[in-house]
Amino acid sequence: DGGITQSPKYLFRKEGQNVTLSCEQNLNHDAMYWYRQDPGQGLRLIYYSQIVNDFQKGDIAEGYSVSREKKESFPLTVTSAQKNPTAFYLCASRKGNTEAFFGQGTRLTVV
């Protein structure tokens, strides 16, 4: 089955710790995106990538980093510099001018 897989579904981070969220797609999509969603809010763009080895900052990139070494994979690292990381993180991919498809999300909580 084609789709986007995010893992883990739930993640707990200690203060000062870096954590990496996984996003893998087998849809042969070129573009991939990371969004953050806080309770009752819309989606805010963290990073996006159009092709391998290239990515752009979105609206709230501070405290986050990404890589795009393979077309299928776009992992997001939440660094210790992100002071308020508790949120629902969504990965999406799309091809050309079509709609974006979303993974099931990762819920990150700071403990």
Added chain:
Amino acid sequence: QKEVEQNSGPLSVPEGAIASLNCTYSDRGSQSFFWYRQYSGKSPELIMSIYSNGDKEDGRFTAQLNKASQYVSLLIRDSQPSDSATYLCAVRLSNDYKLSFGAGTTVTVRA
């Protein structure tokens, strides 16, 4: 000015009524417009995509696009309790793969 803005909610409508959702965008060159539905705790799912001026109908849903006014709307006819969700407007900005979302409008359909 935000790139994508939606009318503030929440919106409460009786079962069987029409729900009207509005979205404006700032980039006049934007070419692709999408409406997503998101149930609480879940990832967004596509309802409609629209690329040219006018109306596009799919079942009980109608999307309307007016590029001159930089306005896109979604009408939900014969609203059902299962339509209760948050509706997100998304716009692909011109000359870029950036896909920006509005803050969402929460719709509640009263039985």
